[in-house]
Amino acid sequence: MNRRLAIRDLTLALGGLVSIPSWASNGWNANSLSISSSFFKTAEQNILEVIVETIIPESSTKGAKSLGVPAFLQKMLQDCYEAPVSENIKNGLSATDATAQKQFGKPFEGCNTQQKQQILLGFEKSEDTRLKEFYSLIKNLTILGYTTSEYVQTEFLHYNMAPGHYYGCVSVKK
Structure with a gap:
């Protein structure tokens, strides 16, 4: 032996053993995220929470807001995206509230579910590429955050880090 x-x-x-990252656990949860409280203003954070809850609302299962998806979005935007993208998100959050004020005469948080969906679908079909990119990114990150949360992974997808068993002494027959 050499x-x-x-x-x-x-x-x-x-x-390899030392560097096994935290992703080896059963997904993320809201308590496992460390986010800077200065990334979004309180009003922006509230609008983001309402948008996330509008995209994946609470029903017989937990919704995106109750799983902490807004914190996931904030962490992703803070750590994984460059400043222009984050600024577009902040501008989009302001535009969301401004659109609600213009169309319905009340803030986005005060709108009913149909009005919120109408505003967001308007962004999706908008000619303004910044609004379209804003909604697309928020929607995609919301879905990503929801589907990779510990709750969804364990309750619905039955995630198991090392599935199955290895049987090395099985005879091979034709």
């Missing part, structure tokens, strides 16, 4: 190869392989194996 001692150098054995030491190299052992080092790689130990390095």
